[in-house]
Amino acid sequence: MPKHDTPLLDQLESGPWPSFVTDLKRMAKKKDQCWDILGQLELSFKDKITHWKHGGIVGVFGYGGGVIGRYSDSPAKFPGVAHFHTVRLNQPSSKYYSTEILRKICDMWEKRGSGMTNMHGSTGDLVLLGTTTDQLEPIFWDATHELKMDLGGSGGNLRTPSCCLGKSRCEWACYDTQAACHNITMTYQDELHRPAFPYKFKTKFSGCPNDCVAAIARSDMAVIGNWRDSIRIDQAAVKSYMKGDFPSNGGAHAGRDWGPFDIQKEVIDLCPTGCMWMEGDKLKIDNSECTRCMHCINVMPRALRPGKDQGATILFGAKAPILDGAQIATMVVPFIKMDLENEFAEYKEIIEKAWDWWMEHGKNRERIGESIQRIGLPAFLAIMEITPIPQHIREPRSNPYVFWKDEEVEGGFERSVAEFRKKHKM
Amino acid sequence: MGYDPENPMKDRITDIGPQHYAQYFPPVIKKNFGKWLYHEIIQPGVLKHVSETGDECYTVRVGCARLISVMMIRDYCDIADKHADGVMRYTTRNNVEFMVDSAAKVKPLLDACAKHGSMPVGGTGAGVTNIVHTQGWVHCHTPATDASGVVKAVMDELFDYFTSMKLPAQVRVALACCLNMCGAVHCSDIAILGVHRKPPMIDHDTITAVCELPLAISACPLGAVKPAKGINSKGEEVKSVAVNNDRCMFCGNCYTMCPAMPLADPDGDGIAILVGGKISNSRSTPKFSKMVIPFLPNTPPRWPETVAAVKNILETYAKDAKKYERVGEWAERIGWEKFFEKCNIPFTDKSIDDYRLAYDTWRTTTQFKYTSHIK
Ligand code: HEM
Ligand code: SF4
Ligand code: SF4
Ligand code: SF4
Ligand code: SF4
8 A cells, every 4th residue: 555645756657768656666565665755755746845854974883984864854754764874885896796796785775774776876886775873784784794895985085986897898998997996996995984085086997088987077086098009900891881881880870871981071070180081992090190089999990999008098176066166177197007917006106196185285175176276287287296298288378477486586586675776766 | 693783893894895896797798808899789779799709798788767676676687697697787877788698699688678668778879878867856955856757757758769879979968956966967968957046044043053154154155155143033143144145156055064054945946958068088078068048947747848958959959960979069060059049949148157267158259150149
């Protein structure tokens, strides 16, 4: 028997897209709390406003993150969700699971929580939605002992790193994103679980400039696969594309008749740097002009591949608008090697240097991108001991307001006004 | 065994980190790790990857509501157990993927998904894939709109674009239910964003008890919150704050720091539509989404205004853009004045930036197009 009437939500049970309402109702037969989720959500649909109270700090002993407190503002009406906290579990790199582990997670969550989840949260964690305070320690126990899974991050700490599926199923990955994500997560467990930063810090790993995990938009430190030598070309495959033997873009446009494939129009003319041309029936690339945008490779995956000298580009400071407006990440280190053999030493040196500075100088609730804006990119580069190069900018500054330093100007800033007045009377 | 509240620290395990990913690879993935040569999309929602060893991996991609029960997860597991070596994965955009190692295994897998009824196959190539989104009214305290409900309504309407690949390029739709943008909608082709439009109220009864006033004051990026005396419901004077409404841009940051400053409101809250963002570096550089519709009302359960606005933009783009052109690239090629004209979206002062660095977005040339906007 439904515990609450849900005339508005019921309307979301029709239509071809999977319905979370139908799913919630199914779960409600087993877990009474789900009726109260439905009831409270229905009330929100009616009132057009949330019925969750603000915040509330809860957690497991010794950790500063991983659990987000949540309380209903109408506990009398919806006792099942009076307290209804979120637990973040740290997902395995790129979210492959055996059904065995998933079923264990399901059993644990059916026993100790609402049975509802987010697969996954936007940051990457496996999100378990809705449990009571007294269940938190038992959940942590079960997670670590039986599932061998740890909590993810929340609060002013390293947020759970995430990565694209990389070399496991993508031909374009320029480094092993999964190994990097795993290694970095393991190395910085303390930073992940015990808040010590001014605010959140996200790092994400994409294998190539297509950036499937949106690292450039969503992470304080983005690691995007890249190469520095020449695009590999299989001229025979180029010819096959021109003859129409292979579908362009791996068949991504198959749903519409766009006419026969035209290498000039679809590849050469769309290259943003204009560095490609045909010489007879051979495709030529002036690789020194290429900005490695991936377009030609995306269109002809069987003919073109990233070069062999592979690594990653590091960018800093992406964030959503709060507080200071949105930022896309700024390119800081053009290329590093991402080697498993040396445990990603180059990456670690960079992240630790950035953290050391930010922990000391970042203001409360200031993302590192905002700190960098505040002190300026030249100052950040100096802190990171990186030589400024034209690659750091889209264009040089157009205002002449340069912050020269005392030591940079002949004779320094200190002068005698008395000496000045000897020659220049008021 | 199990947790013992009498002895909370006994046998405690901490900082073990995530499970190692490689143990969950299907055999064909494990064997061909790093050896993939190329891929093809053999039909919407079905990818074929070919390795230099000659091995093939077929992936079936299934749309998923993201907010799902353990029962639904077990349904996925049943299919994976029966058809896909007991392994599955989730994509960054909350789809589910099953992988098999031969073409022959694809059809039975597709049939099993079809039989379930809530496992649509699609989301590849030049189409619309799953909408990344946030919590909304179902589980967050700051939203200006719902998330799962709006997404369900929009995806029902765009469903045909999920199961086909007839757009000029991929279109990424994202939703965030407040300006915090947990869903990172600020770089999506079409972004649905919950927005507040009324300044915070001040609860003088609770503010001294639940808020650090200096934190609430410094939380405001515009300095709109200042210390002030307030009168509580008993008529007593208390230390509190005042808000300069003219300065407020309704970001909700004060509420994040101070629960006694709620700003959510049934009439004030609603949805803004932003378009033209992208993340990939392909051809043009990553771009922010730009606000083209400043406000649409919250109209649960199906948000018809929002659904119509998204569909209209998507279909106008689909008709007009060139092959490979993303929404933002198209809008820049034709010019934003044409974008508004072609999409038949009324232009208002709200789409002219007046926040920090606004000047970067103003037109500083005599180059513009004559559209119906010039009277
Ligand atoms: C008390 C305040 C906040 C709460 C309770 C909160 C809650 C959350 C939750 C629950 C998620 C995961 C959402 C999901 O995956 O569905 C999340 C992610 C996120 N939050 Fe917040 N949030 C808060 C403040 C903020 C602020 C101030 C910002 C921006 C500066 C922000 C930006 C984000 C972003 C960008 C993500 C995820 C993006 C990604 O990595 O995919 N949040 N937050
Ligand atoms: S970011 Fe690049 S390497 Fe990673 S999955 Fe996407 S296309 Fe492949
Ligand atoms: S990767 Fe981009 S810039 Fe380089 S050749 Fe290809 S299309 Fe041109
Ligand atoms: S976007 Fe805002 S309302 Fe939505 S989940 Fe994030 S903090 Fe909550
Ligand atoms: S909503 Fe934002 S702008 Fe308005 S008073 Fe609060 S912090 Fe300031």
